[in-house]
Amino acid sequence: MRAARFVGAGKPLEVTDLPDPVPGEGEILVEIAACGICHTDLSFTDHGIPTMKEPPLVLGHEISGRVKELGPGAAGFAVGDPVLLPAVYGCGECRYCRSGRENLCKNMVFFGSSRDGGFAELVTAPAAKVLPLPAAIPLEAACVIADAVSTPYHAVKNRGRVREGDKVLVIGCGGIGINIVQCAAAAGGEVLAVDLRPSAREAARSLGAAHVLDPSGVERLDKTVKGILAGGADVAFEAIGRKDTIEAAFSCLAKGGRLCVVGYCAEKVTLAAAKIMFFEQEVVGSLGCPTAEYRPLIEEVAAGRIRVEPLVTSRVSLEEINEGFDRLRRGEGIRNIVVMH
Numbered sequence: 001m002r003a004a005r006f007v008g009a010g011k012p013l014e015v016t017d018l019p020d021p022v023p024g025e026g027e028i029l030v031e032i033a034a035c036g037i038c039h040t041d042l043s044f045t046d047h048g049i050p051t052m053k054e055p056p057l058v059l060g061h062e063i064s065g066r067v068k069e070l071g072p073g074a075a076g077f078a079v080g081d082p083v084l085l086p087a088v089y090g091c092g093e094c095r096y097c098r099s100g101r102e103n104l105c106k107n108m109v110f111f112g113s114s115r116d117g118g119f120a121e122l123v124t125a126p127a128a129k130v131l132p133l134p135a136a137i138p139l140e141a142a143c144v145i146a147d148a149v150s151t152p153y154h155a156v157k158n159r160g161r162v163r164e165g166d167k168v169l170v171i172g173c174g175g176i177g178i179n180i181v182q183c184a185a186a187a188g189g190e191v192l193a194v195d196l197r198p199s200a201r202e203a204a205r206s207l208g209a210a211h212v213l214d215p216s217g218v219e220r221l222d223k224t225v226k227g228i229l230a231g232g233a234d235v236a237f238e239a240i241g242r243k244d245t246i247e248a249a250f251s252c253l254a255k256g257g258r259l260c261v262v263g264y265c266a267e268k269v270t271l272a273a274a275k276i277m278f279f280e281q282e283v284v285g286s287l288g289c290p291t292a293e294y295r296p297l298i299e300e301v302a303a304g305r306i307r308v309e310p311l312v313t314s315r316v317s318l319e320e321i322n323e324g325f326d327r328l329r330r331g332e333g334i335r336n337i338v339v340m341h
């Protein structure tokens with residue numbers, strides 16, 4: 001098969017021929033249609049974050065395709081079925097997996113980090129973790145459901161628990177934030193999207209934000225937000241990963257409001273404990289998406305309530321993959337995907 005191989009940080013991906021993978025016990029072989037390029041891939045290639053398995057390795061964890069072959073003991077699919085692979089999956093046995101929090105698994109398996117991923121023509125995956133895709137969803141664009149949409153979906157539905165009529169603040173409308181906007185609007189929230197970039201604010205509007213705000217000219221974000229959202233946010237999402245924006249998001253909460261931290265921030269932040277107590281406010285985090293939550297998400301995409309086509313702003317072939325990575329480095333578009341044929 002043709003594949004783009006990661007050979008080490010700071011080097012371009014090597015597009016080359018590799019032996020076809022063989023599905024093991026309970027696994028299926030998937031002929032890949034498309035694979036999204038994510039900031040996590042850049043963290044391996046550019047920022048020296050180590051992959052869980054030593055390179056050489058095929059990166060890519062937003063994978064859609066068709067079943068090509070069933071390995072021994074694999075069931076539940078027929079050759080040719082359209083499928084989506086979850087970006088990560090759990091062992092099914094640890095205390096987190098057993099309590100339905102597979103995204104916190106101690107033995108997490110991550111496509112394109114702990115095993116070969118989707119920047120290739122073929123990949124193998126355990127049949128039990130593979131998700132069927134309805135014909136209503138375009139197969140190539142469907143790849144972005146894994147991670148780019150599933151991470152926001154989990155944050156909105158399970159961690160932020162956005163309900164019909166909630167006032168929702170989203171700070172940062174990059175690849176994750178823009179889909180928090182979309183999923184929160186689909187859940188019936190009145191969404192205020194905050195981003196410095198006009199293109200991001202425009203995308204947020206088109207994906208369901210009722211209000212958008214450029215924070216650059218704003219003196220007190222909390223006052224402005226409480227004006228627009230009449231009293232403040234019931235749920236505020238921070239999707240950048242900065243101390244100042246996490247603190248700002250918390251300051252915009254209404255009484256009883258909930259801050260959901262989705263951006264990764266290594267710094268310590270300062271939040272007023274008195275407000276958490278006196279206003280019954282909550283602070284939660286959100287990481288990835290348990291495989292079980294992909295199923296209702298796929299239904300929402302099939303029903304057109306959550307859209308994937310507008311998220312795919314550029315497509316490259318496998319041979320052009322390094323150009324696709326460059327587009328992400330330059331911050332172009334919402335999602336760049338690699339299409340195999």
Ligand SMILES: [Zn+2]
Nearest residue numbers: 038040147148
């Ligand atoms: Zn990703």
Ligand SMILES: [Zn+2]
Nearest residue numbers: 091094097105
């Ligand atoms: Zn587990």
